[in-house]
Amino acid sequence: MIPEIKNLIVLFWFLAVIKNFLFWTWLWQLKEYHWGRFRAHFETGKYKKYFSAFWRFKLPKITSKVLILLILQFFLPVFFLKWVNTGGGFKFYFSLLVFFVFSPFISSILILLFQVPTEIFEKIILKKAARKREEQKELLVIGITGSYGKTSTKEFLATMLAEKYSVLKTEGHINSKIGIAQTILKKLNKEQQIFVVEMGAYEKGQIKEVCQMVRPQIGILTGINEQHLSTFGSLENIRQAKYELIESLPPNGLAVFNGGNKMCRELFEKTTNVAKIIVSPDEKKLKHLPKNLKEVDLENFLLAAAVAEKLGLGKKEIKKAVSQLESRLKTEKSKSGFFVIESTYSSNPTAVFSHLNYLGKWPGRKIIIMPCLIELGREAKRIHLKIGGWIAVNCDLAIITTGDYFKEIRGGAMAMGLKAEQILLREKLAEMVAEATKFAREGDLILLEGRLPKGLKDSLLNS
Numbered sequence: 001m002i003p004e005i006k007n008l009i010v011l012f013w014f015l016a017v018i019k020n021f022l023f024w025t026w027l028w029q030l031k032e033y034h035w036g037r038f039r040a041h042f043e044t045g046k047y048k049k050y051f052s053a054f055w056r057f058k059l060p061k062i063t064s065k066v067l068i069l070l071i072l073q074f075f076l077p078v079f080f081l082k083w084v085n086t087g088g089g090f091k092f093y094f095s096l097l098v099f100f101v102f103s104p105f106i107s108s109i110l111i112l113l114f115q116v117p118t119e120i121f122e123k124i125i126l127k128k129a130a131r132k133r134e135e136q137k138e139l140l141v142i143g144i145t146g147s148y149g150k151t152s153t154k155e156f157l158a159t160m161l162a163e164k165y166s167v168l169k170t171e172g173h174i175n176s177k178i179g180i181a182q183t184i185l186k187k188l189n190k191e192q193q194i195f196v197v198e199m200g201a202y203e204k205g206q207i208k209e210v211c212q213m214v215r216p217q218i219g220i221l222t223g224i225n226e227q228h229l230s231t232f233g234s235l236e237n238i239r240q241a242k243y244e245l246i247e248s249l250p251p252n253g254l255a256v257f258n259g260g261n262k263m264c265r266e267l268f269e270k271t272t273n274v275a276k277i278i279v280s281p282d283e284k285k286l287k288h289l290p291k292n293l294k295e296v297d298l299e300n301f302l303l304a305a306a307v308a309e310k311l312g313l314g315k316k317e318i319k320k321a322v323s324q325l326e327s328r329l330k331t332e333k334s335k336s337g338f339f340v341i342e343s344t345y346s347s348n349p350t351a352v353f354s355h356l357n358y359l360g361k362w363p364g365r366k367i368i369i370m371p372c373l374i375e376l377g378r379e380a381k382r383i384h385l386k387i388g389g390w391i392a393v394n395c396d397l398a399i400i401t402t403g404d405y406f407k408e409i410r411g412g413a414m415a416m417g418l419k420a421e422q423i424l425l426r427e428k429l430a431e432m433v434a435e436a437t438k439f440a441r442e443g444d445l446i447l448l449e450g451r452l453p454k455g456l457k458d459s460l461l462n463s
Helices: 003-029 035-041 046-054 062-085 090-101 103-135 148-161 176-188 205-213 235-247 262-270 283-287 295-310 315-320 348-362 377-394 406-415 429-438 456-461
Strands: 140-145 167-171 194-198 216-223 253-260 276-281 330-333 339-343 364-368 398-399 423-425 445-449
Touching: 003 035, 003 062, 035 148, 062 090, 062 103, 090 103, 090 194, 140 148, 140 205, 140 235, 148 167, 148 194, 148 295, 148 315, 167 176, 176 205, 194 253, 205 235, 205 262, 216 235, 216 364, 235 262, 253 262, 253 283, 253 295, 262 276, 276 295, 276 377, 276 398, 283 295, 295 315, 339 348, 339 456, 348 364, 348 377, 348 445, 364 429, 398 406, 398 429, 406 423, 429 456, 445 456
Parallel strands: 140 194, 140 216, 167 194, 216 253, 253 276, 339 445, 364 398, 364 445, 398 423
Antiparallel strands: 330 339
């Protein structure tokens, strides 16, 4: 073969392999390098797209870990080229093809192997953070966990407590053990009086490990549902994992439960090792919800206010703090006159039902744009059928952005009276925008629920 053509083939092969490595590194990072979450991703039909979409390009967020992984993966095809026969015959080109086909597995194996030194490094970081926490004898730590509502409750509580105390909180959606440890090492100082910690988990034992590091005196359980069922294995495992926070409290600790959640009510009854309170939302309390918050914020607000009152804040201080808060459902008006509500970090069954219930009370026509939910394990079909039913009751149009359980959502919706043309599968951004803007009129409401394509909200607002 002509050398120039051979060089072009090798260059094309090298770029294609690097593209694959970038994509699979991005996917592992998205799943937080957790085997259970990664495996759960392939319980749906998504893998077919990943293997068939040759031009799919994703770039992982650059961190120290990702940088090391990418450097290692860059040199793999280089060394492979030196190892295979460079004569240009059939064996050479067949070897290139085999390496390319197996590049997703090669990338994944390398990433899994790299978890060994990563875990060693993480244990060092966790020990350092635990020692620093131990030095802060007077620090009050408040742990917050649950299947949903963690971040909103944390933000509400930290804002309230800041009226009277010096408060540190885990930022944004940081809730992993390494993220919490880094927060302690980088931001915790002797002037701070309270540390509000959001705790997440994908398996039993993870919250207990975080608690051993931060040693919370107050624990808030926001609610339990099927979120991450595929990684936990069962709803009972989820319940036990979340309850690790309450079990880790000292004898003089305080456990706070969301009375609006059945499993929280059951765990409240079970708890005997510490003082406990249960906060139950009702119509009377809803009437006193601050005007800058929405009905969907009630449970999170009440949990935060209950703890703030226990720590000595008066109603005036709480009211002042609340005036600075924003609802987790932000409403914006588009140029065409319809409204857009955004709840696009992630989603779970309870949040979807709560938001659909809120949507149903809107006076105009309602549209929901959402993907199918993930990591629901064997409960996925049942939950998506139920979501379909709720969509039919509360919406005039549904645009579903992933096809994993579209059949179940459509089936549930049509069983409750929604027509087939009112529940659509649209996987491309342009198609989502086109369908929504074609339907929406002035005064209508579009809810963006769950992880959706970047630029969707701006495209709708500017249409």
